[in-house]
Amino acid sequence: MIPKKMVVIIGVIILIAANIIALSVTSRRHASFGSGRIALSFAAPFQKAVTRSIRFARGLWRHYFLTVSVAQESYKYKEAFGLAQQQNNQLGELKLTNVRLRSLLDFKKTMTNQVLAAEAIGKDPSQWYKTIIIDKGRDEGVAKGMAVVVPEGIVGQVMGVSAHYSKVLLIIDPNSAVDALAQRTRARGVIKGVSSGRCLFKYVLRKHDVGVGDRVVSSGMDGVFPKGLAVGHVAGVIRRSSGIFQEVTVTPFVDFEKLEEVLVVLSPPKH
Amino acid sequence: MTYFLYIGTFVLLLIFQTTIMPYFLLFDRFYDLLAPFVIYLGLFRSTRESIPTIIVFGFIMDNLSGGPLGLYLTTYLWLFAGVKLVITILRVRDNVLLPFVVAAGVLLENIIFMGTITMFESGSRFSQADFSTVAVQVLWALGTGPIFLILFNYLHQRWDQYFKEMFSPQKG
Numbered sequence: 292m293i294p295k296k297m298v299v300i301i302g303v304i305i306l307i308a309a310n311i312i313a314l315s316v317t318s319r320r321h322a323s324f325g326s327g328r329i330a331l332s333f334a335a336p337f338q339k340a341v342t343r344s345i346r347f348a349r350g351l352w353r354h355y356f357l358t359v360s361v362a363q364e365s366y367k368y369k370e371a372f373g374l375a376q377q378q379n380n381q382l383g384e385l386k387l388t389n390v391r392l393r394s395l396l397d398f399k400k401t402m403t404n405q406v407l408a409a410e411a412i413g414k415d416p417s418q419w420y421k422t423i424i425i426d427k428g429r430d431e432g433v434a435k436g437m438a439v440v441v442p443e444g445i446v447g448q449v450m451g452v453s454a455h456y457s458k459v460l461l462i463i464d465p466n467s468a469v470d471a472l473a474q475r476t477r478a479r480g481v482i483k484g485v486s487s488g489r490c491l492f493k494y495v496l497r498k499h500d501v502g503v504g505d506r507v508v509s510s511g512m513d514g515v516f517p518k519g520l521a522v523g524h525v526a527g528v529i530r531r532s533s534g535i536f537q538e539v540t541v542t543p544f545v546d547f548e549k550l551e552e553v554l555v556v557l558s559p560p561k562h
Numbered sequence: 563m564t565y566f567l568y569i570g571t572f573v574l575l576l577i578f579q580t581t582i583m584p585y586f587l588l589f590d591r592f593y594d595l596l597a598p599f600v601i602y603l604g605l606f607r608s609t610r611e612s613i614p615t616i617i618v619f620g621f622i623m624d625n626l627s628g629g630p631l632g633l634y635l636t637t638y639l640w641l642f643a644g645v646k647l648v649i650t651i652l653r654v655r656d657n658v659l660l661p662f663v664v665a666a667g668v669l670l671e672n673i674i675f676m677g678t679i680t681m682f683e684s685g686s687r688f689s690q691a692d693f694s695t696v697a698v699q700v701l702w703a704l705g706t707g708p709i710f711l712i713l714f715n716y717l718h719q720r721w722d723q724y725f726k727e728m729f730s731p732q733k734g
Contacts, residue, residue: 296655412581414580417675422627466628
């Protein structure tokens, strides 16, 4: 009788041989059976899903890093853009300052009086009074009563002085008074401030011809402001049936809200 | 030490009011920032401590303004006296009433200023724009006044606490 162990060995050899023969047959024919299609139809969707998920995750990972790097670059560009914009603004501001200072310099050349340039550094704390603080004072030659002007016209006069700063009473302040005349007709009067930011051309005789749009200039008779400096233009005229004066409203040429640099007239006007 | 806090606060308010605020159109018709400060002194601080502060600050304001010398000083003293009077009648330290106290203070300040202009400047007239300015200031005070009072009070408490801890004897 054949031992059991021998039977197992022979069985294994037969299986190996049959496997080799089968492999040899299938490798030559490239046969495709129906079961292959079924398996493919079953497995492929999963494979596809998993593959896509992996690709998506990989893409996401790559995109994340890409986004981070783009974001970093974007920050860098934004920073550079902000800096450029800031520089552009500074240049624009410098350009405007240059224009202002040039105009002030040109005006300074036309003035026969000795003048000193100063910067407005503060405004009156009250809404009811109109003064500014400038950065030049006694040590720079500024004294109480001196006229303060800009190329557009008269600003006001110095009402208080310290060593390096002065307080200037604007012509729109109710306490201010400037001897003036209408340039066209030479009608004389006094420019007084009113709290609304306009001026009144007071004490102009009714018989004098003053019309809307007329330029009003300083007369130089008050001993403070040089003659011929622009004050403003006539905005309204009321001639009442009674009284010897007419009511004339004047809009100043100077924009007092935007005062930055001014000129202090150091020498008094010549009569 | 309290006076150093007052000086610091005053300088900040003054700079803000006269130098920074004019650049913003929004604050074109804002009220005097020292008014809530004086009201704060009246509401929360002693008369002995407040009077010298008000005199000094009022005097400085007078020198910076184009108004008659003493106008700010007297206005602040009247404002302070008014607040001291009001707190004897009403319990105004409650947050609910604070906006009205500041608004009333700002209104009083404007009335004093307008009265002074009327009295001392011949031929002075007030336009509709002037009354509108007063109305806008009162509205600003109603909206923002209590914030200042609460801030001043908070700052003062923190200031006192800081120096109390600094100068108290070490424990343990």
